Amino acid sequence: MLNKHIKGVIFDLWNTLVPLEDDLKEHAFNETAIALQLDPFTLKKPWTETRIQRETSDLYQYLHWLKEDRGFFWTNELIVKGMQARKNIHGSAFRVPEKGAVQVLKELKQLGIRIGVVSNCSSDVRDMISSSTIMPFIDVLALSAEIGIMKPEPQIYKYAMRELGLQSEECIYVGDGHDNELKGAQLAGLEAILLDKNNGVAWEGKAITKLSDIIMEVERLAISN
Known part of the structure; x- marks a missing residue:
């Protein structure tokens, strides 16, 4: 188990956990x-x-x-x-998640981490994700169509944190950076980490190049806390 200061990871959905070409x-x-x-x-x-x-x-x-x-x-x-x-x-798109996504989610759950997903999407996405291989590992879905708020509005991230029962200092956010989502997460008090997919997104904060890197990042943050 990790240091209890790190209790949750909130992910973007599209092109972070699930590819959408x-x-x-x-x-x-x-x-x-x-x-x-x-x-x-x-x-x-x-x-x-x-x-x-x-x-x-x-x-x-x-x-x-x-x-x-x-x-x-x-x-x-x-x-x-x-x-x-x-x-x-x-x-x-949900038939084959992003490379390593299922394993990363599984390992996070084994570490005692709660997992949220925040997505700008239409209302039919809940049915799509509910039958996917990533759903068993997700504790909270915060979907814009259901909440009525889109990223980068801080309230959608705060909704996810409330549903997870966690504070901002206990969570990190991971996404590919579209819709200015990283800045929104930061404004909500989260440490925002870019999953850098060479898509031209500029981010001055922490970046990782593959999804599996988030495991080491979570462990690093746990130790530093």
């Missing part, structure tokens, strides 16, 4: 549009412009809202088909 995202989007009987090009701009609404609300309700807001004519049946098409493709 641009090609897969595009494929999921295109098939969703086709299921809604729209040319993907027609849907692209309103979909992009309303990301905040989509990722801070229920996806089914969002699609009904988008239909009314932008004057689309899809039916409820088409909305259900669109959601299923998206889930089938988008959900395939």
